[in-house]
Amino acid sequence: MNTIQFENKISKWLPFILSLIGLLVATLASAQSNTANAAVAEKQTLMSNPVAVSLIIIAGVLLLIIALMANVMLGTAKWFLDKEKQQKAATIVTTILLVFGMPMSGIAQDATADAPKVATTIAGLSEAVFYLITSVIGLELFIILMLAYFIRLFIAKDTPVVAPATEEAEAPSTLQVWWDKMNSFKPVEQEANIDLGHNYDGIRELDNRLPPWWLYGFYVTILVGVVYLYRYHVSHTAPSSKEEFELAMKQAEADKAAYLAKAANNVDENTVKLLTEASDLEKGKTTFTSMCAACHGTEGQGGVGPNLTDDYWLNGGSINDVFKTIKYGRPEKGMKSWKDDYSPVQIAQLASYIKSLKGTNPANPKEKQGELYQEGTTNPTSKDSTAKETKSIAMNP
Structure with a gap:
């Protein structure tokens, strides 16, 4: 039931409840007037009659129940009705309490007066008083049922209502079922x-x-x-985080060394640099002594091959030219290529050692051959030195 339907239902029943309360007030007023003029067979106060006392107690208990149920209804109504509607509900309850308070005072007043003599009595009470009290009890019971009905409406409104599933409703997908x-x-x-x-x-x-x-x-x-x-x-x-860091650093050093070794082997005649470290020159000297001394002498003074200690070179005197000559050789002059026998690093070490022999002035040097080369200048004959050679010799490092 939505809010509009609920409010319409309350508006429909509200006049009916107010009419019942008005009827109760009118009945009580008329009953009091009749009991004042009624006659009883024998003088007896109302409060001394056990039946009357029991009926009055029952009416009082029912009145207390009405008050409690009205309080419950107000408590539930505050979730749904605004302040104005709550005030109307409070007015209804107040009216009910006042109405039920009036007959009690009227009955109490009648109890203090002598009951008039009537022709017939019911359980020692006049018919007017008996029917008055029983009518009040009946009306209280009816009001209790009405309050219970409205409390049930409030609670039912608070409970979420689910629309019945229609036949056209699609079944949930497998993904939706799994997600749920x-x-x-x-x-x-x-x-x-x-x-x-x-x-x-x-x-x-x-x-x-x-x-x-x-x-x-x-x-x-x-x-x-x-x-x-x-x-x-x-x-x-x-390993802990510290140990993992140390292991990572060692691995990085190993990777760096491997990279440098690989990068060094990528040296060629265009990228070679003159090596001056003693370790590199010592390795170059070892290679020269074992492979080149047979043609160029143990000190580079020359033999079958040209002198390597002066400033004259047949194929260029720069580090790049020397590296190229060793790498590719001079087959037409009897010098083989050494690129398949030595790595680029070893050839660079050998070329650097040969360049370090300049100016050593060994004993019995061979005569000068080729063109003069000076460091920092380009030898124009280095690219085609065979045109300037005076002798056809083999250069074997």
């Missing part, structure tokens, strides 16, 4: 069971449980935390 189970959603028809009774601007607070997936996830984090604590801080079966 994962979140433990309650059906709409069961929301009344978990309603906490808190209403905020029309938004009702429900006592929903946390989704199962959230709870299970939380339990898993607790288990992981216990395992982590035991493994890293109790049994020490896994």
Whole structure:
């Protein structure tokens, strides 16, 4: 039942209730007038009659029940009616209380006076008094039923009503069913069971449980935390963060060394640099002694091959030219290519050692051959030195 229907129903029954109350007031006034003139067979006060006392007690108890039920109805009505409607409901209850208070005072006044003599009595009471009290009790019972009916209406309005499912309603998809189970959603028809009774601007607070997936996830984090604590801080079966950092640094150093080694092997005649480290020159000297001394002499003074200690070069005297000559050789002059025998790093070390022989003035140097080369200048004959050569010799490092 929506709010408009509910208010219409109250408006429909409100005049009826007020009419009943007016009827009760009129009945009481008429009864008091009649009892004042009625005659009784024998003088007896009303309060000394046990039947009258019992009926009055019953009427009083019913009046108390009406007051309590009216209070309950007001308590439930405050969730749905505005202040003005609550005041109307309070007026109705006040009227009821006043109406039922009037007959009690009237009956009490009659009890103090001598009952007039009448021809017949009921349980020692005149017919007028008996029917008056029983009528009041009957009217109270009727009002109690009406209050119970309206309280039930209020409670029924508070309970969410679910529209019956139609045959055309589509069945929920598998994904929707799975999602509802994962979140433990309650059906709409069961929301009344978990309603906490808190209403905020029309938004009702429900006592929903946390989704199962959230709870299970939380339990898993607790288990992981216990395992982590035991493994890293109790049994020490896994490296700590500090140990992991140290291992990572060692691995980085190894990777760096591997990269530098690989980068060094990428040296060619265009990128080679003159090496001046003693370790590199010593390795170059070892290679020169074992492979080049046979043609160029142990000190580079020359033999079958040209002198390597002066400033004259047949194929260019820069570090790039020397590296290229060693790498590709001079097959037409009897010098083989050494690129398949030595790595680029070893060839660079050998070329740097040969460049370090300049100006050493060994004993019995061979005569000068080729073009003069000075550091920092480009030798124009280095690209085609065979046109300037005076001798056809083999250069074997």
